[in-house]
Amino acid sequence: MTVRYSPSVYMQTHALYLLILIVNVLVCHSKIVRTNNGPIVGQDRGNYETFFGIPYALVDEENPFGRSLPHPDFTTPFNATDSSVKCPQLVPTESGILQCLRLNIYVPKSTNKNIPVFVYIHGGGFIFGSAGEYDAKHLVQHEIVVVTINYRMGPYGFFCLNTDTVPGNQGLKDQVTALRWIKRNIAAFGGDPDKVTIAGESYGGGSVDLHLYSENEKLFDKAIIQSGGADAEALIVEPNNNAAYTLAKTFDPTVKIQDALSLLAKQDPIEVMKAFRSSGMLLRACEERKQPNKKIEYFFTANSKALHCPLKVSGTHIMIxxxxxxxxxxxxxxxxxxxxxxxxxxxxxxxxxxxxxxxxxxxxxxxxxxxxxxxxxxxxxxxxxxxxxxxxxxxxxxxxxxxxxxxxxxxxxxxxxxxxxxxxxxxxxxxxxxxxxxxxxxxxxxxxxxxxxxxxxxxxxxxxxxxxxxxxxxxxxxxxxxxxxxxxxxxxxxxxxxxxxxxxxxxxxxxxxxxxxxxxxxxxxxxxxxxxxxxxxxx
Missing domain, CATH: 3.40.50.1820 (Alpha/Beta hydrolase fold, catalytic domain)
Structure with a gap:
């Protein structure tokens, strides 16, 4: 019996073999790191390696303004080569996707283990910026692991509705989630989870300052604050409980207040950011109101607003x-x-x-x-x-x-x-x-x-x-x-x-x-x- 292949079958088979070859080349010439969340494949850059676009959490698409969800573990090697992922923003161009909770890791080629870690939080007024804009190829030459992180911005990160689903400061809580991922996984990349410096410039620096007084555990041992701080103008703003309703009315003037969040969740994120810009609202860090008998993780409350937490601050080395x-x-x-x-x-x-x-x-x-x-x-x-x-x-x-x-x-x-x-x-x-x-x-x-x-x-x-x-x-x-x-x-x-x-x-x-x-x-x-x-x- 003669078996005949059609041109389309041949092309599909050839494409499959080519894909397998490319994957094998990537795996052979790049390091596979086995983290607690599964294997990750990076890129060899000569005297250092990079692992770009690693998802550290998932945005809940039914409520993209609230708590993130754990990302499923990788069952096959995750190809960490894309540093371009951004959270939704309009500056300098309209760009970004909802599933943007990614981080980038730069690792020096070294026989040493437990290398100190530098985590950089980008600035941008909590409305623009991304981890991929900060290439750390020069910093990594000094025998440190460098991590840059994305976090949600605008209404996705800074609605402060004082509800159990959107209590506020979600962008800052994304930063905490990223730091927890680093604490859990950075040893697999040669980093020391107990020697983590958090750093940032402008509102990234303000974020670092707030982490020193936040309600969560201390996930770092040193801090760098560049051109920012907790007292910087408009870093912290009055909670706006009606912000979601105000934005939702731009998409449907008849929307009921209780349906505002679900309506916004269905919109194109770029259109939501445009409506936010047009509204003139100021969404930044806010004082969250604690709600009795609710299992809510808070970042910044009335206790935090005192900016007094010697348990975190005392003995901490801070560059500012x-x-x-x-x-x-x-x-x-x-x-x-x-x-x-x-x-x-x-x-x-x-x-x-x-x-x-x-x-x-x-x-x-x-x-x-x-x-x-x-x-x-x-x-x-x-x-x-x-x-x-x-x-x-x-x-x-x-x-x-x-x-x-x-x-x-x-x-x-x-x-x-x-x-x-x-x-x-x-x-x-x-x-x-x-x-x-x-x-x-x-x-x-x-x-x-x-x-x-x-x-x-x-x-x-x-x-x-x-x-x-x-x-x-x-x-x-x-x-x-x-x-x-x-x-x-x-x-x-x-x-x-x-x-x-x-x-x-x-x-x-x-x-x-x-x-x-x-x-x-x-x-x-x-x-x-x-x-x-x-x-x-x-x-």
Whole structure:
């Protein structure tokens, strides 16, 4: 009997053999790591390996705004090669999928085991950003395991409805879930589950600060907070119990309040994010209200809001700092639009509950301190940058430093001043703007390729200091040609800090006069500060 193959059968068979060959090549040339959740296949990058897009949990598609579900164990090797997965977002482009709870792991090729672990939480105002934007190929060269994580944002991560299904802070709870996955599985990649440093910039740094006071267990031993903190403007906002109903009405004006969540769960996530943007609502971290007799895992409650937890903070090594001109880039993006606004009135009115007379008094005191008798105009751009930087980032970070010291932390403080690769470096009065330091830690997508001897030196210096901190809790163990100064711990009296520039220097009391002004301001008006700002934080 003659067996005849049709062309279609032949093509299907050939394709199957090709697929098997590709899988075999991947397995043969990549390491299979056997985790507690099953086997994972990574990619060989020469002197390090990567494991991209590992799912650490599932979004419950019936309630994508609430608690995540455990991801099923892998029964066949999971091909961890995709770092592009993002949670739904609109900036810089409309992108993202609902099942976005992924993490990326960078592992040095080493015979050593129990290597310290660096976990990075991206910023983006809790509305944009992803783990895949932060390529850690330079950090991993310093004998540390690096993990970057996704978490839900916007309404998916920060509805605060004070219900048992959506109590609030789900994006922060996603971070906790990722840290638990790391605790359970990182040893399989050579990492030490007991030596985990959590780090983040901007709202990622604010997240790190909140983890030090959260209701859950401590899943890390060190922390790095870059240009952020718990007191940063609008990191924590008033719970909005009607937020889901407000958004649902944009899809169906007749929807009943009890059906809002189920209606939203059926919508395209990008359309939900568009409706959220159009609504003008501010969804960020919030104070969750504890509900008796409910089995709910809380992250941030009234107890947390005291920002007092010596059991977590005491003895913890914390690196914290900010850039020298945080809002510099914002003023150039705003151009002339910036000078038709009274930033002083906006910030005081939106953040302090004062009567009209006291508001005028407070605004005038701030305006006089920064501008003297000058009016708001382009001529006082640098003074406006100092004010907005101090109000939004610098002074909140100093408040975090004070809390850490009072609760027994070991604090290393810095100011990042280097502008060697800044697009504004030839402008008079320029300083390092918000996010400026990230290009020297990561192969960061938004910065482009680093060139030039000084820029490469700064990258080597930054990655070395950050890795030293992850490994030893001290960013500068020994002076060398690369690190030319010993970074001293901060104390309450002199507040020493490292000025990170080509010429590294230890200095004392950063922006002393400006910080003392805000100390005085807060003593006078701080009791009238709104628990949460009434408007979005913006320059």
């Amino acid at each position: 700092g900010y850039t020298s001109k945080e809002t510099f880039a914002d003023f150039f993006k705003l151009a002339n639009e910036a000078y038709g606004r009274d930033f002083f009135l906006e910030k005081i009115k939106n953040n302090f509950r004062l009567d009209e007379k006291t508001t005028k008094e407070a605004v005038q005191s701030v305006k006089s301190f920064y501008l003297g008798n000058k009016n708001i105009s382009k001529d006082v751009m640098l003074e406006l940058i100092d004010f907005t930087s101090d109000f939004m980032v610098n002074y909140p970070a100093e408040r975090s430093v004070n809390r850490f010291l009072e609760q027994g932390a070991m604090v290393y403080k810095y100011l990042f001043s280097y502008i060697g690769n800044s697009p504004y470096k030839n402008i008079e009065g320029v300083g390092a703007h918000h996010t400026e330091e990230l290009q020297y830690l990561f192969d960061w997508q938004t910065a482009g390729e680093l060139r030039g001897e000084d820029n490469i030196l700064m990258r080597d210096r930054m990655t070395k200091m950050w890795a030293n901190f992850v490994k030893f809790g001290n960013p500068t163990l020994n002076e060398s040609d690369l690190i030319t100064v010993r970074w001293q711990q901060t104390s309450q009296n002199t507040k020493p800090y490292l000025d990170i520039d080509l010429q590294m220097k230890m200095k004392e009391k950063v922006y002393q006069n400006r910080m003392e002004f805000w100390n005085t301001f807060w003593r006078k008006y701080g009791k009238s500060r709104m628990p949460y700002p009434s408007e979005p934080a913006r320059v």
